[in-house]
Amino acid sequence: MAGQAVMTGTYFMNGDHACCEGALAAGCRFFGGYPITPATEIAERMSRRLPECGGIYIQMEDELASIAAVLGASWGGVKAMTSTSGPGFSLMMENIGLGLCTETPCVICNVQRAGPSTGLPTLVAQGDMMQARWGSHGHYEVIALSPSSPQEMFDFTIQAFNLSEQYRLPVFVMADEVVGHMNERVIIPREEDIKIANRRKPSVSPAEFKPYQADPDGIAPMANCGDGYRIHVTGLTHDERGYPVMDDATQKQMTDRLIRKIKNNRHKIIQTENFYLDDAQIVVVAYGISARSARQAMHEARAKGISVGFIKLNTVWPFPEELIRSLAPRLKALIMPEINAGQMVLELERCAGGACPVELVSHFGGALIHPSSILDAITKVQKGKKKS
């Protein structure tokens, strides 16, 4: 199969490798990265696969350079990605902001390990979820997906590229050590069955083109380097022409659009898988590897006759605010398991708005959350007082 970008077939592969195959299938032809456990396997496979698919792999000198090179490649008109884990994700934050501000499509896969700092390099965590949301300075919206299996590493990486191209921003694949390293069946469909989105091209002449003039849906067409538009791209606050303008009105105009292009399209972006929400009195909300424990706990609870529902967050950002708001008033509780001291649960609490209690099932990292811990939480809520 060497040389084929879409390796149609059924495989037994780990999540990191599945991420590479998803990227290649999505059209990624540039990878700039720096080795870090547990994401190294992505760089390694890309270093073999990209040259044979006509792309470029380059190992940069650090993560600051990796993300900068990815942004440069994207402006060169090539779909580009990098992969990393916590320490490298921290180093990338400034240029992720540049990517958001200049509206540069690209994908960053963070195979999370436990932090802070060097933490537990080889062990699982979900501790960078808020960093993905707010890690770069200033105010903006992001898109992040969270795969819970190698198959989803493949599928979600394709979706991440599609979303990044459609909405013009760096998109995060928030994986974790277990998903990255576990081997499972991965089905790679036929090329013609894979949906690919590409960035919108300018439809007017260079003289008429304004690089940051958005279409009605809030998204501006993108002129790649060499397309003849000779545009200026800057991380300074800029107007529709892309020119720096140092005042509050332009700041409002630019930031507002960066936020609205995601917010106003959230119904098209947000993806959840919902189970038994119709009859549920208790709903577990989970993402990434913890979603697997949550699903198991749900089945066990239902076997005991407890009306439990489950929301699997395939996209974690933007958060499905409306769904939670509409559910919360009729629930006994919302429960979220996550491998951190409580991050996405803050968002869940905010969206529940006090309409029902929100319980956190937390593990600080280094191991998975056992389904029994989630089941315990469910049982406790079930036995507890009814919501008044």
Place this chain on the structure above:
Amino acid sequence: MSVKKAAKKPPLHPMDALLRVDRLPHIWCPGCGIGSVFSTVMAAIQKSEEDLDQIAMVSGIGCTGRIAGYVKLDSYHTTHGRAIPFATGLKLAKPDTKILVVSGDGDLFAIGGNHIIHAARRNIDMTVICVNNFNYGMTGGQQAPSTPFGAKTTTTAEGSPEEPFNFSALAAACGAVYVARWTALHIRLLTNSITEAMNKRGFSFIEVLTPCPSSFGRRNRMRTGLDLLTFYHDRSVIMNDIDPKNASLNFENDLVVGRFVDIERPTFMDNYQAVKEHQIAPWPPPGRKTVEEAL
């Protein structure tokens, strides 16, 4: 460069094809040397007769970095220190594009120091022009890795206690295939040098000693751009082809300028292609002795 917003035709200035006239006036201080470096860069681009759609400029942050905002090319004003890795990605994605990186001494050699040494080592095909004004101009004149020992800046009020880098020697040591240093007053030589560098395949580096009267000169008894220019020009001596290690910036007498390096070396893409096509010799190469003999 006080061209005001004006009709697009006829051109007001021979450089108009390369200038975003709708962005003028520019932000630089009176007497700043960046403007003349900018003019030289534009002259060299015009002389090169390249298709302007196929040249891109990348800069970092600083007074110099603002050049990217005035040039009518695909131009990318990135973050502090990251112009070179951004340009690396751009070049590898679009190998036929000529890439010019124009940035300050602090941007390229302090916060971005790790990137310039690796881009030179890899021999990424790009031309890097470093405006060396011996300080951080944009933030008001702090010490830079170029600040001469003893020179005053806002963070070295009694004189800088550190030895500066020799940027040209550093670039050469890291593998740059073309290295030159000029002052902003060597208009003709600098223009030719930029053209040469652009035509060079591989990593070319040009350092330009440039007046910054507002932030640097003012604190070192050279209040005007002209004071600085005269100082740099009068003390500069041209010594082509010398080892840049010996091309010292000795402010007492010699500020050595010239073209120091002009060599050939396969670029990153040449080697990438060769490896891909299995066109490289096995490693390690056969030595004079076999392992058994050596033991």
